Amino acid sequence: MIYLLYDILLWVALAGIIPYHLYRSASRGRRAAFAERFGSLPRESVAAMEGKEIVWVHAVSVGETMAAKPLLKALRQRFPEKKIVLSSVTETGRSIGEKLPEVDLCIYLPFDYRFAVRRVLQALRPSLVVIVETEIWPNFLRTAAEMGIPTVMVNGRISDRSFGRYMKLSWFFRPVLAKFTALCMQTGEDARRIIAIGADPARVHVTKNLKYDLPSSLLSPEQRSLLKKEFLIPGTLPVLTAGSTHAGEEEMVLAAYRAILAAGHDCLLVLVPRHPERAGQVGDLLQKEGIPFSLRSRLVSRGTDFRAGETLVVDTVGELMSIYSISDLVFVGGSLVPTGGHNVLEPAALGVPVVFGPHMSNFREIAAMILESGGGIQVQDGGELTSVLNDLMADDGQRATMGRQGVALMEENRGATDRHMEIIAALLTSSH
Structure with missing residues (x-):
């Protein structure tokens, strides 16, 4: 029932989504990339990934992409044979991602329509989806679960402002959070909050903040x-x-x-x-x-x-x-x-x-x-x-x-990357 309600709201919102993205892209001098956002990846990108084991990392924008850098490096070192796909929502986030040597392919996250999400997941068939911070897309998570693709939230946090809103809609988010295979939260308070909203306590881990693992490279x-x-x-x-x-x-x-x-x-x-x-x-x-x-x-x-x-x-x-x-x-x-x-x-x-x-x-x-x-x-x-x-x-x-x-x-305060990698490695091993 909640997914039916969500889908109806999404289709109603479409009348605003398209003009908004057209305006946003035009005002920033960038392409709208509607084909990609509706699930149609470039043919050459799909061909380059065919037959490869893929880890899909989603980082919505610049801040999340920067936070994911230590994790991307660790993934590349631990699993050099796997391809890393990085998705973003914003143009600036994608620009940052395209400069990272660990990333094999950058894409836009598809709009959360079932057909768009399914098209991309079927094209890439990732072994694991890693979602940076609190990005909760119901149809994406639902479709990944139906296809047997594990999903893990990393560096998760629930801000003071958003916690109250999530609690008021906990009836909606409880079944959605159940689609996550694991939820790695920054602090004990973030873990308490995600559990209060409806996450399964057995799937929630406190793994600290990846941002403390930024390299401290002082210049000579x-x-x-x-x-x-x-x-x-x-x-x-x-x-x-x-x-x-x-x-x-x-x-x-x-x-x-x-x-x-x-x-x-x-x-x-x-x-x-x-x-x-x-x-x-x-x-x-x-x-x-x-x-x-x-x-x-x-x-x-x-x-x-x-x-x-x-x-x-x-x-x-x-x-x-x-x-x-x-x-x-x-x-x-x-x-x-x-x-x-x-x-x-x-x-x-x-x-x-x-x-x-x-x-x-x-x-x-x-x-x-x-x-x-x-x-x-x-x-x-x-x-x-x-x-x-x-x-x-x-x-x-x-x-x-x-x-x-x-x-x-x-x-x-270093060590968050290692804590996250323990959980990610276990999921990648069990998915075989």
């Missing part, structure tokens, strides 16, 4: 100098990066930047909007503020190095970790506006001190741990952001201490 002075040169940044010019920013945050960052420069601290601001298509909007803001800037995509034609007081706007995909690695201080966006925050462990893993705002509901555990470790500072508003960034840019010693504490936090 020579490597740092070479990478800064690639971005036309002089080796001695300090870099302040605002990463994964959303609308409404750039204004606060620019106010802080002006204050830092006014205090006599030379530095370069690097702005990395969460959605690259917003680069034009960010550029308009900088122009209005009278701040000279260059787009990352046009650095080849710039010719001269950046100077203090200018701004680099990153309008490309997949370079955030490189930018973080040459930064002296990082503000992680999505946290001064109520979007739930972004992953503050990415700069911390690289030994860079991190500042973030109050809205971290999607990363509550990580935020608490990085604050406790001393690797990051939380601010409440734009005024406090200005004060904290100004103080840190003036204090090399405090920045270095915070960077070391962030790396130590990562080292202390």
